[in-house]
Amino acid sequence: MAQHLNYAPENVESTDAALAAVRQMIEAGKLPADGRLPTERELAAEFGCGRRTIRRVLDALEAEGLIWRKQGKGTFAGQPPDPTGALAAEIAPDADPLVVMEARLCIEPALAELCALRATGEDVLRLRQLAQRASQPIDADTAELWDGALHRAIARIAGNRVMLTAFALLDEVRMGADWQKQRHRARSAETKALYDQQHNQIIDAIQARDGAGAFQAMRAHLQALSDNLRVSMGEADR
Amino acid sequence: MAQHLNYAPENVESTDAALAAVRQMIEAGKLPADGRLPTERELAAEFGCGRRTIRRVLDALEAEGLIWRKQGKGTFAGQPPDPTGALAAEIAPDADPLVVMEARLCIEPALAELCALRATGEDVLRLRQLAQRASQPIDADTAELWDGALHRAIARIAGNRVMLTAFALLDEVRMGADWQKQRHRARSAETKALYDQQHNQIIDAIQARDGAGAFQAMRAHLQALSDNLRVSMGEADR
DNA sequence: ACGCAAACCAATGTCAGAATGGTTCGGGAC
DNA sequence: GTCCCGAACCATTCTGACATTGGTTTGCGT
Numbered sequence: 428m429a430q431h432l433n434y435a436p437e438n439v440e441s442t443d444a445a446l447a448a449v450r451q452m453i454e455a456g457k458l459p460a461d462g463r464l465p466t467e468r469e470l471a472a473e474f475g476c477g478r479r480t481i482r483r484v485l486d487a488l489e490a491e492g493l494i495w496r497k498q499g500k501g502t503f504a505g506q507p508p509d510p511t512g513a514l515a516a517e518i519a520p521d522a523d524p525l526v527v528m529e530a531r532l533c534i535e536p537a538l539a540e541l542c543a544l545r546a547t548g549e550d551v552l553r554l555r556q557l558a559q560r561a562s563q564p565i566d567a568d569t570a571e572l573w574d575g576a577l578h579r580a581i582a583r584i585a586g587n588r589v590m591l592t593a594f595a596l597l598d599e600v601r602m603g604a605d606w607q608k609q610r611h612r613a614r615s616a617e618t619k620a621l622y623d624q625q626h627n628q629i630i631d632a633i634q635a636r637d638g639a640g641a642f643q644a645m646r647a648h649l650q651a652l653s654d655n656l657r658v659s660m661g662e663a664d665r
Numbered sequence: 666m667a668q669h670l671n672y673a674p675e676n677v678e679s680t681d682a683a684l685a686a687v688r689q690m691i692e693a694g695k696l697p698a699d700g701r702l703p704t705e706r707e708l709a710a711e712f713g714c715g716r717r718t719i720r721r722v723l724d725a726l727e728a729e730g731l732i733w734r735k736q737g738k739g740t741f742a743g744q745p746p747d748p749t750g751a752l753a754a755e756i757a758p759d760a761d762p763l764v765v766m767e768a769r770l771c772i773e774p775a776l777a778e779l780c781a782l783r784a785t786g787e788d789v790l791r792l793r794q795l796a797q798r799a800s801q802p803i804d805a806d807t808a809e810l811w812d813g814a815l816h817r818a819i820a821r822i823a824g825n826r827v828m829l830t831a832f833a834l835l836d837e838v839r840m841g842a843d844w845q846k847q848r849h850r851a852r853s854a855e856t857k858a859l860y861d862q863q864h865n866q867i868i869d870a871i872q873a874r875d876g877a878g879a880f881q882a883m884r885a886h887l888q889a890l891s892d893n894l895r896v897s898m899g900e901a902d903r
Numbered sequence: 904a905c906g907c908a909a910a911c912c913a914a915t916g917t918c919a920g921a922a923t924g925g926t927t928c929g930g931g932a933c
Numbered sequence: 934g935t936c937c938c939g940a941a942c943c944a945t946t947c948t949g950a951c952a953t954t955g956g957t958t959t960g961c962g963t
Contacts, residue, residue, distance in 0.1 A: 530828045533772065541771070589765055589768040593772070593831040596831060597827060597831065
């Protein structure tokens with residue numbers, strides 16, 4: 428597996444050139460919307476080299492995390508997607524918003540706790556930016572979008588693949604369900620301010636590496652969301 | 666939707682006869698291993714009635730929870746399965762046992778808390794039985810099986826469809842992963858006793874409707890499992 | 904009014920063929 | 934010997950056409 432890297436001069440030149448070309452092809456954004464790269468055979472023909480050389484280049488890019496490959500499917504730029512769509516569609520039809528919120532109350536505090544243990548300074552900065560976007564005085568739909576992005580970022584930073592998949596499932600159910608469309612449109616200024624404050628409390632705890640604090644802050648935030656939801660549903664069905 | 670149930674006499678007789686026949690067909694266990702019933706068209710031909718009548722019979726059985734149907738697939742006896750297999754297979758290959766255990770530490774305490782709020786007396790009885798089975802002096806494999814059944818039962822009693830799916834996903838990853846085969850085979854008598862005691866603490870809290878207590882007890886139990894796992898892995902990779 | 908029969912719709916399973924990444928082998932250049 | 938190229942083969946995935954199945958509508962008859 429561990430190959431020694433002493434190529435003959437001309438080989439170094441050709442493989443390096445191909446690597447640079449493919450890398451530029453990826454970073455230039457000259458790809459279809461789905462990020463699909465040409466097939467290995469096409470790339471080999473285009474650069475006038477063999478498939479084996481192309482594969483070594485792609486191996487490097489894959490190890491670098493720039494691309495991902497799947498046999499029978501193709502080579503793609505970016506990160507491999509979490510294939511939770513099918514499962515979410517299965518659950519979404521009979522998804523009671525309160526059930527979904529209860530699940531969020533179970534999972535997301537734990538994610539915040541993990542996030543507090545693993546977030547880098549850069550991560551915290553990105554969370555701050557997202558919270559700031561969500562707090563801008565814009566329409567409710569956009570605010571909801573940035574709020575979702577913030578919660579997703581926390582889940583990603585938590586750094587546990589299994590938990591991330593579970594969260595992605597939950598997130599898709601939440602977004603895909605019909606009740607989302609008829610949800611509480613009118614956020615009062617007070618609740619908006621409360622949510623912003625809670626977002627900052629969560630991020631403060633994460634920045635301070637305070638796992639328990641992040642857990643509690645996230646739980647309080649979701650509890651507020653849940654209460655708001657329950658009120659706006661008229662409390663008719665519980 | 667809400668149909669009045671005053672059929673003409675001869676109709677009552679025929680549909681009732683068909684209903685009884687299909688019900689008996691299901692309960693007699695005269696079905697393929699997958700629980701598949703004949704198609705609606707076949708049933709109609711067999712009983713000499715129309716599809717509409719058969720559909721009304723199946724509607725009743727479905728509302729009763731005895732069967733489930735899926736367009737393009739068929740009619741089946743029993744409960745619809747949670748289709749988490751594909752997702753689990755996707756994650757399992759690169760499933761670090763410690764990552765899985767961390768996810769369990771995030772999800773299962775919350776499930777135990779929900780379980781404490783919703784378990785009936787009958788539920789508690791069943792949990793006691795499972796815990797007792799797991800504590801019998803049998804080989805490690807069988808004990809692990811009953812332990813899994815106990816945790817699954819807690820997740821089911823928690824009564825949240827979304828959380829149950831997330832747990833099912835986690836459970837399949839845990840069971841399907843290769844590392845399961847080379848796991849810590851030898852449970853010492855002390856750890857075995859500890860696990861039994863922790864199981865009983867969890868169930869005690871559930872019986873007492875003590876959500877926070879169930880949460881903590883489950884967390885402590887999984888923490889012990891995690892510690893044991895970390896030790897048996899030689900602590901080489903963390 | 905109700906059941907029956909037929910037809911159509913939408914979703915699913917099945918099957919064969921093509922495309923693709925993963926792998927192995929032998930030949931040739933240095 | 935080492936490395937690349939070309940070719941072939943394998944396993945997985947996608948695509949399309951077709952049959953099957955539950956879901957639904959329509960018309961006829963009792």
